[in-house]
């Protein structure tokens with residue numbers, strides 16, 4: 295990751311649905327912004343140390359705008375409320391350069407993009423990209439109702455609108471999309487991309503696995519994960535810093551290291567973004583994040599410091 299931040303200004307702000315705001319962020323002088331790939335996100339620095347990540351949902355070919363969609367969630371940890379309440383047109387803020395933990399694969403013959411609720415945002419950027427490069431894809435947008443779902447008009451008028459399918463449960467007597475039918479017979483040559491609330495993601499991932507998709511063909515971007523906190527205390531030796539810390543029962547490794555003066559980069563603090571990823575030199579991590587794949591977790595050579603803990607009494611970390 296990079297420490298370098300960009301100053302941007304909110305050029306346009308538009309309510310898309312009851313609680314979804316779309317924001318267009320631009321360089322104040324009208325210069326091009328650093329390029330981004332479909333699936334990328336940026337960190338918004340919202341003041342008082344609050345940093346939150348949001349997927350870019352504009353056309354990656356447009357290098358003048360970072361477009362975001364943010365759902366106001368009063369039960370969240372403050373990020374979305376701060377975005378809704380403080381980011382008015384003309385507001386300046388600092389953002390990170392784009393980073394991509396959710397890239398499109400280059401070898402899919404067909405891509406199935408599935409967005410649940412505000413999880414539609416990275417799928418929109420992916421659809422622009424796949425459409426521009428003439429690749430085969432379909433986009434499924436699932437939500438509760440059209441009144442609570444943003445970006446509908448944009449998707450209906452997009453150059454790829456013929457690939458977009460809407461499924462709002464309110465229009466189907468409360469029934470979910472028939473995902474078996476969507477995925478059936480496609481596991482050989484297709485890749486699935488999913489983003490949305492945790493329960494929705496688990497449903498899509500499980501259904502894809504049952505339909506024969508292998509793990510490498512199921513790409514996921516989690517948000518709003520309820521990560522388990524706390525556990526047994528243990529010791530961490532930060533090898534590069536030459537410092538040993540004790541991680542208390544109710545403390546994260548990141549917090550224990552920070553209290554000892556060691557710089558740790560964190561962002562989501564719920565195991566979804568990978569910002570705090572660190573190499574493990576010795577010891578056995580207890581992985582609690584959803585960022586690493588199951589295979590990567592089994593390797594036990596890296597871990598997230600914001601939420602994962604230790605199965606051994608001591609960890610040696612490369613920090």
Ligand code: FES
Nearest residue numbers: 561563565568600
């Ligand atoms: Fe995002 Fe740790 S800060 S995974």
